[in-house]
Amino acid sequence: MTSFEGHYFDGLVPENAQAQLAFSGDIATLTAGSIRQQFDVGRLRVSPRISASERFIFIPDGGQFLCADHAFFDRLPQESWSEGIVAWLEERWWAAVACIAVVVCMLVVGHYYGLPAAADRIVDVIPIETEQALGKQITQWMEKEGWVTASQLDPDTLDPIAEGFERLIEDLPGRNAYQLRFHASSIFGANAFALPGGTIIVTDDMVNLSESTEEMLAVLAHEIGHVEERHAMKGLLQQSVVAVVITAITSDASTLSAAVTGLPMVLAQMKYSRKFETAADDFAFELLKRKGYSPAAFATLMERLAGQQEIPSVMKYLSSHPLSEQRARRAQDAAGE
Amino acid sequence: MDQGKKPITGPLTVDTGSSEGTAATAFDQPFHNPQNIDTASDPAAGRGPMELALFFNGRSRDYFRIWIVNLCLSLVTLGIFSAWAKVRKKRYMYSHTTLGGTPFQYLARPEPILKGRTIAIAGFGLYYISSHFIAFLFPFVMVAGMVAAPWVLSRSAGFNARYSAFRNMTFHFDGTYWEAFKALYAWGIVPAFVVGMVLSSRGHMATLGVASVVFSFHFPWFLRRIKAYIVEHTVYGGKKGEFAATGGQFFGVYFTSGLIVAAIAVPMTIIATLFYRSDNNAESFALIVSLPVYAGYVIAYAFVKARSGNISWNNIRLGSLEFKSTLRTGDLIKLYISNAIGIIFSLGLLIPWAVIRTIRYRAEQMRVMHTGSLTQFRGSEKRSVAAAGAEAIDIFDLDIAL
Numbered sequence: 001m002t003s004f005e006g007h008y009f010d011g012l013v014p015e016n017a018q019a020q021l022a023f024s025g026d027i028a029t030l031t032a033g034s035i036r037q038q039f040d041v042g043r044l045r046v047s048p049r050i051s052a053s054e055r056f057i058f059i060p061d062g063g064q065f066l067c068a069d070h071a072f073f074d075r076l077p078q079e080s081w082s083e084g085i086v087a088w089l090e091e092r093w094w095a096a097v098a099c100i101a102v103v104v105c106m107l108v109v110g111h112y113y114g115l116p117a118a119a120d121r122i123v124d125v126i127p128i129e130t131e132q133a134l135g136k137q138i139t140q141w142m143e144k145e146g147w148v149t150a151s152q153l154d155p156d157t158l159d160p161i162a163e164g165f166e167r168l169i170e171d172l173p174g175r176n177a178y179q180l181r182f183h184a185s186s187i188f189g190a191n192a193f194a195l196p197g198g199t200i201i202v203t204d205d206m207v208n209l210s211e212s213t214e215e216m217l218a219v220l221a222h223e224i225g226h227v228e229e230r231h232a233m234k235g236l237l238q239q240s241v242v243a244v245v246i247t248a249i250t251s252d253a254s255t256l257s258a259a260v261t262g263l264p265m266v267l268a269q270m271k272y273s274r275k276f277e278t279a280a281d282d283f284a285f286e287l288l289k290r291k292g293y294s295p296a297a298f299a300t301l302m303e304r305l306a307g308q309q310e311i312p313s314v315m316k317y318l319s320s321h322p323l324s325e326q327r328a329r330r331a332q333d334a335a336g337e
Numbered sequence: 338m339d340q341g342k343k344p345i346t347g348p349l350t351v352d353t354g355s356s357e358g359t360a361a362t363a364f365d366q367p368f369h370n371p372q373n374i375d376t377a378s379d380p381a382a383g384r385g386p387m388e389l390a391l392f393f394n395g396r397s398r399d400y401f402r403i404w405i406v407n408l409c410l411s412l413v414t415l416g417i418f419s420a421w422a423k424v425r426k427k428r429y430m431y432s433h434t435t436l437g438g439t440p441f442q443y444l445a446r447p448e449p450i451l452k453g454r455t456i457a458i459a460g461f462g463l464y465y466i467s468s469h470f471i472a473f474l475f476p477f478v479m480v481a482g483m484v485a486a487p488w489v490l491s492r493s494a495g496f497n498a499r500y501s502a503f504r505n506m507t508f509h510f511d512g513t514y515w516e517a518f519k520a521l522y523a524w525g526i527v528p529a530f531v532v533g534m535v536l537s538s539r540g541h542m543a544t545l546g547v548a549s550v551v552f553s554f555h556f557p558w559f560l561r562r563i564k565a566y567i568v569e570h571t572v573y574g575g576k577k578g579e580f581a582a583t584g585g586q587f588f589g590v591y592f593t594s595g596l597i598v599a600a601i602a603v604p605m606t607i608i609a610t611l612f613y614r615s616d617n618n619a620e621s622f623a624l625i626v627s628l629p630v631y632a633g634y635v636i637a638y639a640f641v642k643a644r645s646g647n648i649s650w651n652n653i654r655l656g657s658l659e660f661k662s663t664l665r666t667g668d669l670i671k672l673y674i675s676n677a678i679g680i681i682f683s684l685g686l687l688i689p690w691a692v693i694r695t696i697r698y699r700a701e702q703m704r705v706m707h708t709g710s711l712t713q714f715r716g717s718e719k720r721s722v723a724a725a726g727a728e729a730i731d732i733f734d735l736d737i738a739l
Contacts, residue, residue: 007439009505012716014574016439016504047442050425051399053432056442064505066439080446086425089406096402099409100686106412133471240465248419249408249685252426252692 006054006067008032021057021065023072030059037061046073048083051090107245111268115241116275119234128177131233132197139181139199148183153204158182161207164217165200167291168224174198178227180220182207190305194223196232210301218288218298218331225283231276235269242268281327285334299331386659386706393700395433397690403429404689420451430696436503436705444507445500453496460485479531487517494567503573506716512570520566526555557587560645568653574714576656582648590644594637601633639669650703656713661704672698 001024008019008030019032028039039060047056055073057065078084089095142148151158162180169175177198185191190205200223202216210216226232246265285295302324407422424447431443464482467474491512498510522528533548552559561584568580609626643664650662676691 010716011505013712014504014506014714015712016437048428050428050432051396051403053429054440082421082447083425083428086406086410086421090403090425093402096405099405102409103405103412245412248411248416250680250688252404252688 002072004065004067004070004072006065008035009064009066011062011064019065021067030063030065042077044076045079046076048078048080049074049087110245111271115238116234116272118241119237122237123230123233126233128174128197131230132177134232135195135197135199138195139201147187148185148201148203150184151182151204152184153182153207157207160213161202161216161220164213165220168217168221168287172224172228174228178224192219192223194226194232196236198227200224200227209304211304212297214293214297215301217293218284218295218301221284221287221293222280222298224287225280226276228283229276229279231280235272235276238272239269277327278330281330282334285331289334294335295331296335299328299335302328302331386708389437389658389705389707390435391700391703391705392435393433393697394435395429395693395696397693400429400693401686401689404692416454417451420447420454423447423450431501434700439504442502443500444502445496449496479534483522483528483531487514487521490521490563490566491517494570498571506574506714509572510567510570511572512566516570517566520562521559523562524555524558526552527559557591558584560584560587564649571655573655574716576714579654580652581654582652586648587645590641590648593644594641597637597640598630598633602630605629635673636666636670639673640666643669657708659706661706663702663704664699665702668698668702 001022003020003022005018005020008017009015010017017032019030022029022031023041026041028041028044030037030039037059043060045058047058049055049069052069054066055069057067057073057076058079059065074084089099165178165180169178172178179199181199181201182204183201184204188203188205190203190209192200192202192206194200200220202220206219207216210219242265246268281298284298288295288298305324403425407418407425410418411422424443424445427443427445431441434441460482464478467478491510491514494512495510498508501508530548530552533544536544561582564582565580568578571578605626643666646664647662650660653660672695676687676695679687680691
């Protein structure tokens with residue numbers, strides 16, 4: 001006979017009654033004060049083991065017996081078999097170490113290969129119209145907010161750029177989706193960017209900064225690269241997945257400090273957008289050469305941009321764009337090939 | 338054979354009442370004390386308030402293994418296991434929290450939680466897609482969300498109550514959809530805020546601004562209504578919770594926290610505008626200015642957590658049970674900062690440690706008092722909590738921490 005000292009709760013009042021549960025063959029005997037009951041062992045249910053805490057044993061009459069954990073209880077009918085397996089793993093340090101290894105592998109492989117590959121696949125399925133709807137919303141919003149206004153530059157400056165742009169996209173399969181727009185903007189400064197769905201916006205300051213049409217076309221080729229490879233959509237997908245994974249990992253700590261959860265998210269997204277910039281550069285160099293322009297124009301523009309701003313070393317790691325000098329060097333290399 | 342193999346060392350209770358140290362109900366006795374089982378004849382019954390000892394005895398090293406195993410399985414199963422993970426983690430926290438020497442019990446099964454999470458993800462996906470891509474759907478989704486919100490609130494409160502048990506008696510929740518609806522939307526300010534959001538997505542930014550300001554000032558009362566809804570409909574042993582905190586008390590807390598942020602943000606903005614020259618490096622300048630503002634935010638956050646936590650708990654009664662919460666802003670600031678540093682430098686591996694020490698602090702600063710006998714709590718019918726756990730069919734799982 002095996003017996004355990006513990007406490008009995010009848011479910012009628014939250015009272016703490018000293019009790020004993022004894023096992024003899026298939027019969028369990030509960031003794032608590034004046035109560036003495038016998039049950040078939042098969043009708044008991046034991047709560048899942050968690051760490052070394054006490055176990056609750058449900059008794060068929062609706063009562064409950066609570067006592068210190070013992071290996072004997074694992075041989076009784078369990079409330080949840082699936083949790084028993086997990087509990088077994090949770091008790092072992094080797095399992096914890098193995099789990100750290102698996103988590104690290106999954107995060108590293110997922111971050112470098114899995115997620116970009118998955119984004120490529122998913123983007124192929126999403127119709128371009130969805131992306132254009134998003135781009136249209138952004139344009140309308142920017143106009144409404146007065147972030148962009150009508151271009152102040154005269155057509156003599158803009159027309160050659162527009163013509164060159166047409167040449168760049170003329171044999172691309174998705175050429176109909178493209179729309180080139182010139183805008184004056186105090187918010188964006190010297191800038192050119194592609195919106196989801198193929199709208200490319202160039203600010204007047206950007207046009208003024210470039211010293212030749214060829215330089216301007218180099219920038220546009222880069223933006224075409226973003227559109228062709230659907231970076232906006234991929235970025236959105238990747239950011240969403242990163243956010244979900246980080247939230248899942250840090251969900252326990254989220255109430256403790258928002259800064260803790262925000263930082264890895266920002267870093268992961270920086271990494272992705274840098275990769276996109278490099279990919280768009282490569283696309284641009286290829287396209288420019290095919291159309292008879294030299295990527296060297298890209299290099300000169302980058303150098304001029306680099307000369308304009310001094311970047312402290314901390315910011316180099318945080319910048320979402322590859323460094324201008326690096327990009328200029330890669331453009332020179334591409335031009336030399 | 339195995340008799341008395343592991344003597345249970347139940348935590349001793351502290352007698353705060355005026356009565357002599359021997360006075361205690363059976364409820365307060367450590368497990369191995371066989372005396373005073375009969376509360377009805379206990380001399381302490383009916384005298385001054387007694388303390389029911391509340392302890393959290395979770396350990397970081399144990400919780401670490403539970404955390405990492407469940408995290409790993411959740412990632413490998415692409416999130417499906419997360420329902421089991423939630424149950425395991427909750428079970429750990431409950432069974433390591435003892436009141437009067439007896440641990441709490443978490444009874445939820447993972448399957449309904451998985452179902453609830455699937456619905457929640459679908460709902461969020463719909464919101465995400467409509468807010469990003471299909472603009473014309475957005476107002477409909479917002480309206481659907483507003484209709485569903487009271488249901489989510491009442492169901493999740495019910496879920497948490499029903500699957501929490503103490504001494505073989507589960508909690509209950511009897512709040513209805515309509516009561517939740519009133520708690521959420523009384524005065525119509527939340528609906529107005531949502532309308533403002535919808536309009537702002539169409540370019541009317543000013544609407545959102547006005548709605549936000551009104552909502553901010555209304556927020557403390559909104560918070561009080563939600564807390565009151567949850568507390569006043571939570572039932573244990575036939576006794577309903579009572580909530581005596583006022584919206585004005587919460588307003589005081591939020592208003593002061595706003596002043597804390599303003600006291601730091603306003604001078605920093607003035608400094609920023611005075612000293613900023615465009616040839617300075619904008620990014621590093623922004624970093625230097627935003628650090629003190631962020632520190633102010635942390636202080637204000639800890640202040641709100643400490644004060645509103647104390648106000649909430651100190652105004653709750655459950656039958657003869659009363660609560661005394663003594664969280665301090667300074668302690669929480671130290672806790673948050675050390676947690677953040679630990680988590681960052683351990684690349685996340687110290688998350689379980691941070692969780693355990695936060696809950697331990699919470700438990701240390703909480704005292705539970707009661708007058709009279711605990712036999713005043715009566716289980717409505719004699720039925721096993723196991724049976725209650727098994728009847729879970731239509732559950733929406735969502736945690737709204739009080």
